[in-house]
Amino acid sequence: MPNGRNGGARRSPYLFIMLAAVLLLVLIFFAMRAMNAWDAYEAAAAVTPVPTPTVRNIAVTPDPNLVTYTPAPSPTPSYLSNGSKGEMVTRMQERLQELGYYTGVIDGQFGSGTKAAVQNFQRQHGLEADGVAGVQTLGLLYSDEAHEMEANDTLEGDIPLLVNASHPLPEDFVPADLVTIRSVAGEVFIYADTSVQGVREAVEHLIEMVNAAKADGVGPWKIREGYRTLQAQQSIFDSRVEAFISDNGMTRAQAISATRQTVADPGCSEHHTGLAFDLNADDPNTAFVDTAQYAWLMLHCWDYGFIMRYTDDKTDITGILGEEWHVRYVGVEHSLKMKELNYCLEEYVDYLINEQ
Numbered sequence: 533m534p535n536g537r538n539g540g541a542r543r544s545p546y547l548f549i550m551l552a553a554v555l556l557l558v559l560i561f562f563a564m565r566a567m568n569a570w571d572a573y574e575a576a577a578a579v580t581p582v583p584t585p586t587v588r589n590i591a592v593t594p595d596p597n598l599v600t601y602t603p604a605p606s607p608t609p610s611y612l613s614n615g616s617k618g619e620m621v622t623r624m625q626e627r628l629q630e631l632g633y634y635t636g637v638i639d640g641q642f643g644s645g646t647k648a649a650v651q652n653f654q655r656q657h658g659l660e661a662d663g664v665a666g667v668q669t670l671g672l673l674y675s676d677e678a679h680e681m682e683a684n685d686t687l688e689g690d691i692p693l694l695v696n697a698s699h700p701l702p703e704d705f706v707p708a709d710l711v712t713i714r715s716v717a718g719e720v721f722i723y724a725d726t727s728v729q730g731v732r733e734a735v736e737h738l739i740e741m742v743n744a745a746k747a748d749g750v751g752p753w754k755i756r757e758g759y760r761t762l763q764a765q766q767s768i769f770d771s772r773v774e775a776f777i778s779d780n781g782m783t784r785a786q787a788i789s790a791t792r793q794t795v796a797d798p799g800c801s802e803h804h805t806g807l808a809f810d811l812n813a814d815d816p817n818t819a820f821v822d823t824a825q826y827a828w829l830m831l832h833c834w835d836y837g838f839i840m841r842y843t844d845d846k847t848d849i850t851g852i853l854g855e856e857w858h859v860r861y862v863g864v865e866h867s868l869k870m871k872e873l874n875y876c877l878e879e880y881v882d883y884l885i886n887e888q
């Protein structure tokens with residue numbers, strides 16, 4: 533008889549139900565834990581940023597043939613012109629000075645003295661002499677092709693340099709030994725343009741002359757013009773022609789011949805020699821011919837190597853109307869002789885040629 537079994541079988545339904553209930557509770561407990569864990573994972577995943585992929589630094593061994601390459605210094609900004617300032621202008625002035633084209637102050641300011649130097653450089657290198665230092669001009673300036681200024685000694689020889697309508701200067705003519713007048717004369721003069729230049733020997737005599745006038749109580753003295761480039765002369769000439777056409781209703785041919793009465797053709801101006809200066813009493817209310825400065829000059833300029841180049845009584849020979857303010861340096865030996873003979877430069881040069 534299966535007593536034990538039967539007895540056990542009688543007890544077991546209670547035990548089974550209890551075990552099943554416990555098992556069920558355990559399952560529910562784990563199921564709830566699992567659900568909580570899932571929710572927690574989801575919540576955590578929502579705020580955890582996606583990790584950024586790490587960038588690997590790739591080690592490259594430098595090729596010595598490649599890393600030694602250094603780009604050539606570029607002369608840009610693309611151009612420098614009147615009014616430009618700064619380091620590029622300073623460098624250009626230094627280079628122009630090194631080659632003999634620039635004699636002014638190295639100040640990084642592109643003024644008319646710098647422009648004249650650029651024009652001379654351009655002219656002597658076959659470039660258009662516009663005085664604007666563009667890529668072409670700067671490229672040439674810093675290259676091995678750049679050569680020193682080939683200047684003309686305006687004081688050499690036994691006969692003073694004659695420049696007039698029938699004796700033009702060569703196109704690439706540049707006077708030797710140009711100096712910025714102010715750098716030599718300081719405040720001896722008043723300057724219409726502080727960068728105005730002249731040939732050193734002439735400037736030194738001009739200073740001596742004006743200091744003597746001041747010692748006689750005659751002053752002040754203003755310098756209006758000195759050395760003038762071919763291009764500067766061209767623009768003065770052209771603007772005078774245009775003024776005659778627009779203001780006086782002249783034809784172009786009439787305007788050109790009227791202009792030639794007072795303005796030399798480009799290449800035919802004495803200002804291009806660096807030996808001629810236009811003086812002024814700095815008195816806008818009085819014509820120079822009526823000033824004490826002019827009266828003093830007429831008497832004494834000869835003693836300092838200067839002549840009154842254009843006077844009314846010689847207009848038929850010089851072709852230029854009287855310019856009382858315009859003095860020309862010829863050297864004392866010549867100026868004293870010219871005063872004695874009362875010759876203008878054209879007459880005097882003829883005289884010297886016939887003498888020799």
Ligand SMILES: [Zn+2]
Pocket residue numbers: 757803808809810855857858
């Ligand atoms: Zn003049």
